Each structure stands twice: as structure tokens, then as C-alpha cells.
Amino acid sequence: MLKERDAPRSDGAGASDRRHDAVGATAGKGPQAAASPRSSWFLLATASATCALISLDTNIVAVSLPSIARSFHAGFADVEWVVSAYMVSFASCLLPMGGLADRYGRKKMLLSGLLVFALASLGCGLAPNVGFLNLSRAAKGVGASLLLTAALAVIANAFPGPRERARAWAVWGMTMGIATTVAPLVGGVITQWVGWRWIFLLNLPVCAVLMVCAWHSVTDSRNPHAGPVDFAGSLCFGLGLACGIWALIGAQDAGWRSPVTSLRFAACALLIAGFVAIEKRRANAVVDLSLFSQARFVAAVLGMFGYAACAQVMMTFLPLYLQNAFEWTPVHAGVGMLPFALSMIVGPYLGVRIGRHSTASTSTLPIGLALVGAGNLLTAAVAQWNAYGWVALGMIVTGLGAGVLNGDTQKAIMACVPAHRTGMAAGISTTTRFTAIAMSVGVLGAVLASRTQSAIDAAMPCGAADSAAGSACVDAGFMSDLLAGDVGHALARLAPDARRALASIAPAGFATGFAAALGVAGALAFGVALLVWLLAGRRQVDERRDVARS
Incomplete structure (x- = not known):
């Protein structure tokens, strides 16, 4: 999780709030900020490239959707889920993943996230049907949420000084902007000249290189005072969001007034209400409703x-x-x-x-x-x-x-x-x-x-x-x-x-x-x-x- 005063001013994700976050604490080692400037900036390049991979993957798929539809003869609802499955799982997991990084170590979670992201990319690239593709996309969203929260916390930990931190976030923001800009063109080139499956398969060597870089450049850190992760609240929020999106997409076939659509919307409302009730009772809620x-x-x-x-x-x-x-x-x-x-x-x-x-x-x-x-x-x-x-x-x-x-x-x-x-x-x-x-x-x-x-x-x-x-x-x-x-x-x-x-x-x-x-x-x-x-x-x-x- 980001140290509270170190959260980035531009695009990014935070995690559950922890008042006593010992960002600089490592398992038996001094603060990572004590590393040489050269190694710190190599770490920044690694973490920024990891976040850029997420941004690229989020925006690159849209250009390939018609090709995916033609490959599987998939319908519009299936194509919508190629995007939505990733977005729903990503949004649902952002809140608890920072807590996991705080509790078990940012380096471990960063490497785990890269592994999950790579395996899910392999599943997407080899998907035999659109249903398998969408399940793999959902798994990628889980990996991406873990990657983003851990990578941002690693950057905040490596650059404690105000001037260094400002420069680090500027580099990070520039990297994210470049990834967003080139994503549609890169997606179009890969889809037309190599095939849409390589949009996902090319993530494998990239993740492998990033894992090696992260293993050598990132010193593990964790919050020794981290509280329990709010899995119940996060689960209610994620399932509620998924039911709502399911109702919106499914209504195109089932009909807006159908019992199935009404049931999905009702499930969404009940689960979100459950999330609100859980957050009101928790001392360390992931969302301060006040x-x-x-x-x-x-x-x-x-x-x-x-x-x-x-x-x-x-x-x-x-x-x-x-x-x-x-x-x-x-x-x-x-x-x-x-x-x-x-x-x-x-x-x-x-x-x-x-x-x-x-x-x-x-x-x-x-x-x-x-x-x-x-x-x-x-x-x-x-x-x-x-x-x-x-x-x-x-x-x-x-x-x-x-x-x-x-x-x-x-x-x-x-x-x-x-x-x-x-x-x-x-x-x-x-x-x-x-x-x-x-x-x-x-x-x-x-x-x-x-x-x-x-x-x-x-x-x-x-x-x-x-x-x-x-x-x-x-x-x-x-x-x-x-x-x-x-x-x-x-x-x-x-x-x-x-x-x-x-x-x-x-x-x-x-x-x-x-x-x-x-x-x-x-x-x-x-x-x-x-x-x-x-x-x-x-x-x-x-x-x-x-x-x-x-």
C-alpha cells in the first residue's frame, strides 16, 4: 500500500488505508531508499513498466474485438464481456489487494501479480472459445490489481524525499501516458499482422523480463501493523458489481423487463447494500463512508x-x-x-x-x-x-x-x-x-x-x-x-x-x-x-x- 502522504497525484490505485504503515520497513533490512541512485532509478523503470503493461493491456484489446468475434463467431454480449470481465475483476480487487501487499510484502505480491498476469495471458492466447477467454480475462484483472497496488507502493517506498518523489511520479505518469497513447495502434498492428492471440501471448516474455528485473531491484517491504484484509466487504462489492454488469449486458437478449434481468439487478442491489453495511461496522473499513x-x-x-x-x-x-x-x-x-x-x-x-x-x-x-x-x-x-x-x-x-x-x-x-x-x-x-x-x-x-x-x-x-x-x-x-x-x-x-x-x-x-x-x-x-x-x-x-x- 502507498504510504498515505506519498500517494501519486496522477492516475493510479491505492489500497486500504493503514495509519501506521511502515513503508520503509523491510524484513531485516534498512529502508530501500538507502539504495544507490542508479539502482533506485532501475527500480522505478521496472515498476513504471509494470504499470504501463497494465495500461497497455487495458486499452489494447478494444481494436481486436471484431477479430475475436470473427474467430469464435461470438455475439455482442460475449465481446462486451471480453472488456467487462477484466474491468469488473480489476475494480473489485483493487481495495483488498493493497492490504495483502501491506501484510505479506510488496515484492512478493508484485512477483505474484506478474505470475498471475502471465498465466492468465497464456490462457487468453490459447483460449479455445470465448467463454474460456472471458474467464482468463477475469483472472488477468485479479493479477493487474495486485500488480498496480504493489508497484505503486514500491515506488513510494523507494523515493522518500519530496524532490525525488516528484520526479519519480513524473516519470511514472509519462510512462503511463505513452502506453495509453500507443495502445490502439499497437493493438491494430498485432491483430492484423500477427493475429489477436499474440496481443496476449506477447505478455509472457514481457512478464518474464519484469520478474527478473523486480527480483533484482526490489527490496521487500511490509507494514508490520497491517490489520486484517476486508475480504467480506470486497467480495460483496465485487459480486454486486458483477451482477449489475451481468444484468446490463444480459438484458439485450433477455429483455429489460424479464424476470432474469430483474433478479440480477435485485442481487446487485442486495450485495451493494451488504457491502455498505459491512463497511459501517468495520473499524478499518476499506472505504470511509463518512x-x-x-x-x-x-x-x-x-x-x-x-x-x-x-x-x-x-x-x-x-x-x-x-x-x-x-x-x-x-x-x-x-x-x-x-x-x-x-x-x-x-x-x-x-x-x-x-x-x-x-x-x-x-x-x-x-x-x-x-x-x-x-x-x-x-x-x-x-x-x-x-x-x-x-x-x-x-x-x-x-x-x-x-x-x-x-x-x-x-x-x-x-x-x-x-x-x-x-x-x-x-x-x-x-x-x-x-x-x-x-x-x-x-x-x-x-x-x-x-x-x-x-x-x-x-x-x-x-x-x-x-x-x-x-x-x-x-x-x-x-x-x-x-x-x-x-x-x-x-x-x-x-x-x-x-x-x-x-x-x-x-x-x-x-x-x-x-x-x-x-x-x-x-x-x-x-x-x-x-x-x-x-x-x-x-x-x-x-x-x-x-x-x-x-
């Missing part, structure tokens, strides 16, 4: 949720859109994602300029969310034009807003808690991020599916086929294949007349569905921006009232 009584903290968490649900989720949907609507290859789609990725690099500099003229620490959040909303709505408005230049412009606006939010959401959450609680706050921040992405994949996927089917139904020409055949053209199986990117399989089982008609109608229908999903994301971003702005204003009123009373 923080949510502060308007400023709620505003910061809402900002993180809006950023992830409306901007980061585009890393999943944009590659699908570029390949389905424009009929691009994976490499072409990866290149087409660059306006979004590169503008995310520029965004933080814009955020700094905005911050210089702001009067409150949360004032940049509504502006960033408004940019994300405007970019999403612009892209939605031009998505059906088949004009990439306009789509790229929308990507740039969304990416600028995402870049503003990327660091400021984390800083806003950290600024709301005292120094001894920042580790827990970092855990809440990153858990919120991945929970929001997983939920948004389910919601926007449902909107995409519904609107695409409606658009295809409306566009079917009278002469293409009789009404019965026309109805069969857009059945659940056809739609599932189309949305997943397996257009060839979707069209192959149709009658010749319907096949010829839908060959041109289907991409346009997907673009219509994508526009509708982006419209929802844009409206949500503006709604969250308004809430954050109102909560920030309430906080300022409360502060002025407190000053007047004193």
Missing part, C-alpha cells in the same frame, strides 16, 4: 465517474465504430484513434492553464466534463456522415476534456482527505474509474444495440425481401454478430436479396446506433458537469458561512 457526506468529495468522485463513463469508455467503442461503420482494418482503426489519444496528452496542459484562473480545486472538473460532452455530441452529430475528418474533430474535443480530467480528478479526490487517508482515497478513485467503465460498456452497449436494430428495420427496402424475410434479417443472432464486428458471418446466413440490401444498410445502421450511444454519453457528461459545479458552489457557500461564524 467522506460521502462532504459535498467536495462527492463532486470529485462524480467527476471521476463522469470522466471514465463518458470519455475513457470511448477507447472501447471508437475502434468498433471505425471498423464496422467505415469497414477499416484493425491497423487503420488504430491509426484513426490517434487524434483522441494525442489530444489526451495535450489536455493536462490545458487543465493547468484553466487551474491558474480557477477559484476552487474542483472548478476544472466541470470544464473538462463539458468538453467531453461537447466532443461526444459533435461526434454523434457527424457519425452518420461517413466523413472521418469531422469524426476526428469530435475525438480531439473529447480527448482534450479527457486529458484535463485525467490528472485533475485524482488530485481533486486526494485534496478532500487528510494525509493519513490518501491511500484509501486513491483506492476509491481507481475503483470508481473502472467501475464506471464497466457500467458504461453495459449501458452504452444496450443503447447501441437497440438503436442499430431500429435503424436497420426502418431502412430495409420493400423490394429486398418479403416482410417475413425482412423480419428475419434483423433477428437477435444477426444483430449480435453485426454489433460484435463479425459482419461476414451475420450476412452469410441470409437470402441473397436480403444480403445485398443489408451489406450497405448494416454499416449505416451501426453508425446510427453509435451516434445514439454517444448522444447518451454526451448528455451524461453535461449532467455530471452540472452536478459537480453545483456541489462545488455549495461547498464554497458552506466555507463562507463557517468563516462568518468564526
Whole structure:
């Protein structure tokens, strides 16, 4: 776990809070900070590369989703789970994994995480079917959560001085940014030229090298005062989140009003209620629920949720859109994602300029969310034009807003808690991020599916086929294949007349569905921006009232 005052100011995950975290303590050795500068910076390179591997893996898979669908003839729900299984397990395990690292040693957990990540990658690369692939993706999420919490704690332990620490986090942040930027292009190149399985199999030699580097560079450290890990609360949260995502994704086939969907939502609500009840009773809860009584903290968490649900989720949907609507290859789609990725690099500099003229620490959040909303709505408005230049412009606006939010959401959450609680706050921040992405994949996927089917139904020409055949053209199986990117399989089982008609109608229908999903994301971003702005204003009123009373 991160030492509470040492939590990173940029993207990252914390673990359960420990007031007496002896970060520098090692098993029979002095602090790791006493190592030579050269070995410390080698350690930083190892830990940063480990975190970059997670970031790369999180964003690289989206470009390969249509290829995975074609390989297994998998439906849209299966493809959604390729992303969601990883996100759900990652978000569920972030809170307890830091406690494990504190209790049993950060080096041990870092090496264990690399081993789990490597074995899960092997399972993904050799998966015989999409069900096995999704189970392996869930296992990768567990390994990734252990890697991230342990790696961040190792960095905090190795650089105790303020100046060294600032430089270390700057290097770490730059590494993460580079990984996020190149992920779509790397994913497209590997998928098209080698095959999607190598996206996962290439993790094996990388993990092996990182294990060797970690073994030689990291000195083990642990917290001798670490309390028990909150497995019960974490299990309730993880299962509740999984049931909620299951309901959202499954509703596309089962129906929103079906008993199965209702049962899954009810299970989600009961499990999350159980999590809240457990956290209220625990002395060392992984989440201090009293923080949510502060308007400023709620505003910061809402900002993180809006950023992830409306901007980061585009890393999943944009590659699908570029390949389905424009009929691009994976490499072409990866290149087409660059306006979004590169503008995310520029965004933080814009955020700094905005911050210089702001009067409150949360004032940049509504502006960033408004940019994300405007970019999403612009892209939605031009998505059906088949004009990439306009789509790229929308990507740039969304990416600028995402870049503003990327660091400021984390800083806003950290600024709301005292120094001894920042580790827990970092855990809440990153858990919120991945929970929001997983939920948004389910919601926007449902909107995409519904609107695409409606658009295809409306566009079917009278002469293409009789009404019965026309109805069969857009059945659940056809739609599932189309949305997943397996257009060839979707069209192959149709009658010749319907096949010829839908060959041109289907991409346009997907673009219509994508526009509708982006419209929802844009409206949500503006709604969250308004809430954050109102909560920030309430906080300022409360502060002025407190000053007047004193």
C-alpha cells in the first residue's frame, strides 16, 4: 500500500488505508531508499513498466474485438464481456489487494501479480472459445490489481524525499501516458499482422523480463501493523458489481423487463447494500463512508465517474465504430484513434492553464466534463456522415476534456482527505474509474444495440425481401454478430436479396446506433458537469458561512 502522504497525484490505485504503515520497513533490512541512485532509478523503470503493461493491456484489446468475434463467431454480449470481465475483476480487487501487499510484502505480491498476469495471458492466447477467454480475462484483472497496488507502493517506498518523489511520479505518469497513447495502434498492428492471440501471448516474455528485473531491484517491504484484509466487504462489492454488469449486458437478449434481468439487478442491489453495511461496522473499513457526506468529495468522485463513463469508455467503442461503420482494418482503426489519444496528452496542459484562473480545486472538473460532452455530441452529430475528418474533430474535443480530467480528478479526490487517508482515497478513485467503465460498456452497449436494430428495420427496402424475410434479417443472432464486428458471418446466413440490401444498410445502421450511444454519453457528461459545479458552489457557500461564524 502507498504510504498515505506519498500517494501519486496522477492516475493510479491505492489500497486500504493503514495509519501506521511502515513503508520503509523491510524484513531485516534498512529502508530501500538507502539504495544507490542508479539502482533506485532501475527500480522505478521496472515498476513504471509494470504499470504501463497494465495500461497497455487495458486499452489494447478494444481494436481486436471484431477479430475475436470473427474467430469464435461470438455475439455482442460475449465481446462486451471480453472488456467487462477484466474491468469488473480489476475494480473489485483493487481495495483488498493493497492490504495483502501491506501484510505479506510488496515484492512478493508484485512477483505474484506478474505470475498471475502471465498465466492468465497464456490462457487468453490459447483460449479455445470465448467463454474460456472471458474467464482468463477475469483472472488477468485479479493479477493487474495486485500488480498496480504493489508497484505503486514500491515506488513510494523507494523515493522518500519530496524532490525525488516528484520526479519519480513524473516519470511514472509519462510512462503511463505513452502506453495509453500507443495502445490502439499497437493493438491494430498485432491483430492484423500477427493475429489477436499474440496481443496476449506477447505478455509472457514481457512478464518474464519484469520478474527478473523486480527480483533484482526490489527490496521487500511490509507494514508490520497491517490489520486484517476486508475480504467480506470486497467480495460483496465485487459480486454486486458483477451482477449489475451481468444484468446490463444480459438484458439485450433477455429483455429489460424479464424476470432474469430483474433478479440480477435485485442481487446487485442486495450485495451493494451488504457491502455498505459491512463497511459501517468495520473499524478499518476499506472505504470511509463518512467522506460521502462532504459535498467536495462527492463532486470529485462524480467527476471521476463522469470522466471514465463518458470519455475513457470511448477507447472501447471508437475502434468498433471505425471498423464496422467505415469497414477499416484493425491497423487503420488504430491509426484513426490517434487524434483522441494525442489530444489526451495535450489536455493536462490545458487543465493547468484553466487551474491558474480557477477559484476552487474542483472548478476544472466541470470544464473538462463539458468538453467531453461537447466532443461526444459533435461526434454523434457527424457519425452518420461517413466523413472521418469531422469524426476526428469530435475525438480531439473529447480527448482534450479527457486529458484535463485525467490528472485533475485524482488530485481533486486526494485534496478532500487528510494525509493519513490518501491511500484509501486513491483506492476509491481507481475503483470508481473502472467501475464506471464497466457500467458504461453495459449501458452504452444496450443503447447501441437497440438503436442499430431500429435503424436497420426502418431502412430495409420493400423490394429486398418479403416482410417475413425482412423480419428475419434483423433477428437477435444477426444483430449480435453485426454489433460484435463479425459482419461476414451475420450476412452469410441470409437470402441473397436480403444480403445485398443489408451489406450497405448494416454499416449505416451501426453508425446510427453509435451516434445514439454517444448522444447518451454526451448528455451524461453535461449532467455530471452540472452536478459537480453545483456541489462545488455549495461547498464554497458552506466555507463562507463557517468563516462568518468564526
